[in-house]
Amino acid sequence: MPPTLASLVRHPGLKLSVLAGEDRLETPVRWAHVSELADPVPYMDGGELLLITAMQIEADDPEEMSRYVRRLVGAGVVGLGFALGVNYAEVPPALATAAKEEGLPLLGVPRRTPFIAISKAVSAAIAADQYRAVTAGFEAQRELTRAAIGAEGPAALLARLAAHVDGWAALYDVSGAVVAAAPDWAARRAARLTADVERLRSRPGPASIVVGGGRGPAGATGAEPAEDTAVADRVELQSLGTGRRTRGVLAVGTGAPLGTAERYAVHSAVALLTLTTERSRALQEAEQRLGAAVLRMLLAGEPDHARAVAGRLYGGLLDAPFRMLVAEVPSGGTAQQAHAAPSGADGAPAEIPTDATTTAAGEAEAADPLGTLIDTMEAAAARIGESVLVVPDGERLIVLAPDGGAAVAACAEHAQAVEARRGTKARPRDRAAVAALRGDELVIGLSAPAGPIAAAAAYRQAEQALSVARRRGRMLVEHERMAAGSVLPLLADDAVRAFADGMLRALHEHDATGRGDLVASLRAWLSRHGQWDAAAADLGVHRHTLRYRMRRVEEILGRSLDDPDVRMELWLALKATAPGTST
Template identity: 55%
Template sequence: MPPTLASVVRNTSLHLTVIAGADHLERPVRWVHTSELDDPTPFLEGGELLLTTGIKLGRTASQLQAYVHRLADAGVVGLGLGVGLSHSEVPKPLVEAAAQRGLPLLRVPEPTPFIAISKVVSAAIAAEQYEAVTTSFEAQEELTRAALGKDGTTAVVRRLAARLGGWAALYDGSGALSVVAPDWAARRAGRLAAEVDRLRRRPAPSSAALQGRSPGIDTADEDYVVVQSLGADRRARGFLAVGTEDRITPTERYVLNAAVALLTLTLERSRELRQAEERMGAALLRMVLAGEVATARQVALGLFGGLPEGTIRVLVAGTAQGADASEALSELAERAEQAGGRVGERLLVAREDGDPGPRLIVLALDNGAVHRACLGVVEEHEGVSLGVSAPAALDEAGVAFAQAERALAVALRGGRRSVDHEEVGAGSLLPLLGEEAVTAFAEGLLRPLREHDRTARGDLVRSLRAWLSRHGQWDAAAADLGVHRHTLRYRMRRVEELLGRSLDDTDVRMELWLALRSGEE
């Protein structure tokens, strides 16, 4: 800690006396400055102990009060007046003004040179800086040993919390809490989810400070919290949060920065290992999709502890033609891996380049953590769509992959975030067609009938819909419309005349029904 006015006053060799502001002596002294100007504030930065003999101070109470106000407004932490030259004693108006502003006022006796006060403060500041450097080196050495040991990230978080005398928490790239120390801080760390999520959307490295009664912190705790993203290529690989009772000191900031650097290196190193594992996992996935499940199971047993067992789904993510969402696909793969890792759920992931663009293939348990995480990611990223197969056994992964590809094609054509194979197999024909294409087809085909209904008597579009819905049964359709069947026959002849098509043709009826279903009516 830097020296305070209290520590300076306690130095018996200086013989200083506190005349006013005794309740504010714990203020840190950043420097000592001597000035005989009546307004030295242009040369101050704040945090100084100002020394003066008062040669140019005014003699009136208003002048002395104005002088004190200027110093207090400039952030001066204390004023020392040397007596015996221009002032035999400290002027009473100066004492009153200092007391009013809460500015500590010190009487400096004539035998005490100002340089002696400066030396005391300079020595204390140098000692503080030396201690900060020494402490920082010790902390870096301790944290480095922790990082190189078993469970390196966990050990670093624990040693950091102990060094800061508070708590520390590590979150993965998705914002999920992975390590917290001490254990009692889990509740506090859990409340930072919103702040971590905000940082996750910003380029790394970035940080946020939440002090005292901030919105992100329970007011009962009143922690001073710093949250820092971890990453070397503008993408956050994780997040570190620390909470302390008081604001972090410069020395503690050095310790925190050392921990951030070590955790970043650890995460980047882990990322390289994960990339190698991902390449092996991609090869295994292709073997499974090709029907070589027995061989893949033997290989996976030694590498990953086995393959996903039980009911699985294949998910294929892709982007519309021309869209650049490679970062979103990378995040999808990472979030899927993290979701599986948190609950011990096995999965296989492969990325491939295709037409119209790159795709990500994920084989995961049906409705498991990975499946849910993938659905969540595509909802967050516009332009990325997901095709999901029907539930299947692992031996049927090839068929499930084809289902997921068809579902993805439907999702991309319809501009939807995700489509399940069940929707493709059991749903309407309309989602299988591009929305713009269907709309244009319907408008072109039905335009003559709509124009007729706007300008002439007779509701041809409504009548056609009723007739087609009753499969050409005149009496039933006429009853639905509330008209005579002869009126309905007349209207259908007008439809044929306006469209130039025969309603006896089943293809014409199918096209008209499709147009009516997708149109505005």
């Protein structure tokens, strides 16, 4: 504890007496300062015990003393020491009255006690308090280190940290989810800080923010605080990780600002948790190399060898249906960029209208989309003990995840959130154009459920879905939904549209002269599968008129409508140019 006025009064060598402000003697003293100025306020920093002999002030003037004491209180002076038997035998009544009225502690200093003795006592007490804080900090570091390398890992470390700071502590993973907290009730408190954690994660590390002001108790003694006081604590959020990318967040809640010893403990916890994070990353990189070998064996049709190499590393991932995911950033952002910020594209980008709201999550996704996807899927899988196989493959990322599991669900939710920020209400071809201009948007293809024997087929499905996602300007396309949906959205492609326009141009030019409606007649005839009477009825013309028009179509195009390939191409051309195709 730092020195207080009470501890100075109790000091046997100073012999100080209390003349006013008896109820405020527990106030900490930051320093003892001597000043005989009539207005020493410009030289005060707050928290001082001011020592005077009243050489330069009118100590007998009540109005002057009232103004003098009021200025001291306003400057944060915590006490006034008056030398007895120097200029005044006793404290002047005007000064004593002013001190009592303002609540400023007034101490009598006997003549045999020099001011320097008080300064030395304050200095020695401050030094002793700092030494205790450093010693306690080292002891906390040792305890936290033992906890960190123990079997319980971060959970034990958080419990020790919460005890040291007399508060609570929580750990968030890379996605911002609470993975551990101490005491147990702190998990509910930590969950209410999700927005603040997201704000911290959007900043380059290392970073920290303070939430709240410490107006209420933190409840660290083991009992959960009441709802109205739990939100009044002071919470420090510290980012974890050695690079600019945040790998986790530590939250520490207390009822008051941290002292020196508590600060040592928090810094030690940050260092230990960062080491744990970096060690996990090294193991993860080794696991990815092993995963790449397992994937190569699966794609080569050697599932038994793949199981033998994987061992128990991926749990039951290869024993149940899984999904194959292939992701890439068209501009060339690689999966290795999950650990580094990508460089910007050359040249000024084209200005693209968008209604996406800039958020912390959006900024993180834009800076490192592949890394954000990895973090999202792995964090979701880790929370339920699910195994996933993640393999960076050049400019791509390949993931094997359990069908119907948390990782696949997290990927779908992430894609929905990102597409909402991108603004997916535009037409598909407009979205594709936007993606092409930006050149840095993540696209994902997801296969249908498969087993180890069908891994190669699942990879082809994921690549096909990825190709469709790229053409449509969508972030995620699932192969199953491609097969279950209509072929018409596939026609919303510039190459298909150019082919259709070229194939039908001569017919449109003929119709523009007013010599007949060949395009509408062709559409009606094809939609009725070549049935003359039904198509003619749709058009409101005689069947002989329709026969004449179809002969003109063959003459203009130089192709026979008896050829099924020609009929198929013409029908697709008509559908590709129909107004509803691009909506």
